[in-house]
Amino acid sequence: MSIRNLDDLLAEGVSGRRVLVRADLNVPLDKQTGAITDDGRIRAVLPTLGALVSAGAKVVVCSHLGRPKGAPDPQFSLTPVAGRLGELLGAPVHFATDTVGESAQATVAALADGEVALLENLRFNKGETSKDDAERGAFADQLAALGDAYVDDAFGAVHRKHASVYDVPARLPHVAGRLVLREVEVLSTLTGSPERPYVVVLGGSKVSDKLAVIEALLPTVDRLLIGGGMCFTFLKAQGHEVGTSLLEKDMVETCRNLLERGAGKIMLPVDVVAADAFAPDAAHDVVPADGIPSHRVGLDIGPETVAGFAAALRTGTRTIFWNGPMGVFEMAAFASGTRGVAEAIAESEAFSVVGGGDSAAAVRLLGLDEKSFGHISTGGGASLEYLEGKTLPGIAALEN
Numbered sequence: 001m002s003i004r005n006l007d008d009l010l011a012e013g014v015s016g017r018r019v020l021v022r023a024d025l026n027v028p029l030d031k032q033t034g035a036i037t038d039d040g041r042i043r044a045v046l047p048t049l050g051a052l053v054s055a056g057a058k059v060v061v062c063s064h065l066g067r068p069k070g071a072p073d074p075q076f077s078l079t080p081v082a083g084r085l086g087e088l089l090g091a092p093v094h095f096a097t098d099t100v101g102e103s104a105q106a107t108v109a110a111l112a113d114g115e116v117a118l119l120e121n122l123r124f125n126k127g128e129t130s131k132d133d134a135e136r137g138a139f140a141d142q143l144a145a146l147g148d149a150y151v152d153d154a155f156g157a158v159h160r161k162h163a164s165v166y167d168v169p170a171r172l173p174h175v176a177g178r179l180v181l182r183e184v185e186v187l188s189t190l191t192g193s194p195e196r197p198y199v200v201v202l203g204g205s206k207v208s209d210k211l212a213v214i215e216a217l218l219p220t221v222d223r224l225l226i227g228g229g230m231c232f233t234f235l236k237a238q239g240h241e242v243g244t245s246l247l248e249k250d251m252v253e254t255c256r257n258l259l260e261r262g263a264g265k266i267m268l269p270v271d272v273v274a275a276d277a278f279a280p281d282a283a284h285d286v287v288p289a290d291g292i293p294s295h296r297v298g299l300d301i302g303p304e305t306v307a308g309f310a311a312a313l314r315t316g317t318r319t320i321f322w323n324g325p326m327g328v329f330e331m332a333a334f335a336s337g338t339r340g341v342a343e344a345i346a347e348s349e350a351f352s353v354v355g356g357g358d359s360a361a362a363v364r365l366l367g368l369d370e371k372s373f374g375h376i377s378t379g380g381g382a383s384l385e386y387l388e389g390k391t392l393p394g395i396a397a398l399e400n
C-alpha cells in the first residue's frame with residue numbers, strides 16, 4: 001500500500017506533538033439507558049492510541065456517533081464513550097463539550113504529553129457531512145487547527161466523504177492508523193486472489209444495500225449464501241409467497257436476474273421461522289420457505305437452512321466473508337439462524353472475515369469467541385464498498 005502508516009509517524013517522533021486521530025467510536029447504545037451495548041469499536045482503536053500515548057503525543061481523538069442533524073443533540077453525545085475509553089486506556093480522557101469551539105481549544109491546549117482528549121460528536125457540526133466543498137473545508141480548517149498531524153483509524157467511516165475523513169488529511173501530514181492498515185490488508189486479500197473455495201454469506205434487511213456487492217462478488221465467489229430480511233425478496237423472485245415478511249417489491253425482478261446469473265452459486269433458505277408479529281414473544285413456527293402463511297412474518301432462517309449453510313461453510317472452504325445477520329438476532333426467539341451460521345464459520349478451517357457493525361456485534365452479543373474468526377471488521381458499509389471495488393474517500397485521501 002502506498003500509504004504512510006503510524007510507524008512512519010512514530011519514527012519521525014511525536015513527543016509533544018498534537019496528533020489528531022479520527023476514530024469510529026460509533027458504538028451501539030441501549031435505547032432506554034443510553035449505556036454502550038458493544039464496545040468493540042472502542043477497543044479496536046486502542047493499539048493506535050496506546051502507541052501514541054507511549055510515544056508522548058498529545059492525542060486528540062474525534063469521532064461521529066449516530067446521525068445527528070448537524071447540531072448538538074444530547075442523545076448522540078460522546079460522553080459515555082469518553083468514560084469507556086478512559087477505562088480501557090487506564091487513564092482519564094479529557095472530554096471537550098464541543099468539537100472545535102472554546103471547550104475543544106482549551107482542552108487541547110491543556111493536554112500534557114501522553115494525555116488523551118476526546119472531542120464532542122463531529123456530526124454536531126453541519127460542515128462535517130456537508131456536500132458543499134467550501135462548507136466542509138471551513139470545518140476541516142477548524143479541526144485541522146487542533147492537530148499537528150493526522151491519523152485515520154476510523155475504518156468504519158472511510159467510505160464517507162466527510163470533513164474529518166476526506167478534507168482534514170489534505171491539511172495535515174497524514175497516516176493510516178493500525179486498525180485501518182489491518183482492515184485494508186485483510187480486505188485486499190479478498191479482492192485479490194482469495195484461497196478457494198471462497199464462500200460469502202450475506203444477510204441483513206435490504207437487498208438494495210447489498211446489490212452492488214452481490215454484483216461484484218458473483219463472478220468471484222464459489223458460493224453465495226443469502227439469509228436475513230433480504231432473502232424474502234429472493235424467495236418472492238423464485239415465485240414463493242412471503243406473507244408479511246420484509247419485501248422490496250421493486251427489487252424482485254433484479255433478484256430474479258441475479259438468481260439466473262448465480263445459478264449453482266446462490267443458496268437460499270429452504271425453511272424459515274415465521275411469526276405472528278415482529279415481537280420477541282410472538283407465536284412462531286418453522287415453515288418451509290415455499291409455504292409461509294399469508295399472515296405471518298419471517299424473522300429468521302430455519303434449522304434445515306442452517307444445516308445446509310453450515311455444510312457449505314465447513315466442507316473444504318478456504319475463505320469466508322460474512323456480512324449481515326440471518327434473522328432478528330436481538331430477539332432470542334429469532335437468533336438461532338445467526339448463531340448457527342456464526343458457529344459454523346467459527347468452526348470452519350477457512351480464513352474468515354466478519355464484515356460489519358451488526359455482524360461483528362452479533363458475534364460478541366451471542367457470546368462467541370472472537371478469536372475463532374480470522375478478522376472481525378469494524379466497518380459495515382465500508383467493508384462492503386471496499387469489496388465492491390469502489391474508491392473509498394478516506395483511503396484515497398491518505399494516498400495523496
Ligand code: 3PG
Pocket residue numbers: 024026066067156157160357380381
Ligand atoms: C457505521 O456504523 O456504519 C459507521 O460508523 C458509519 O456511520 P454512518 O453509516 O452513519 O455514516
Ligand code: MG
Pocket residue numbers: 380381
Ligand atoms: Mg452504516
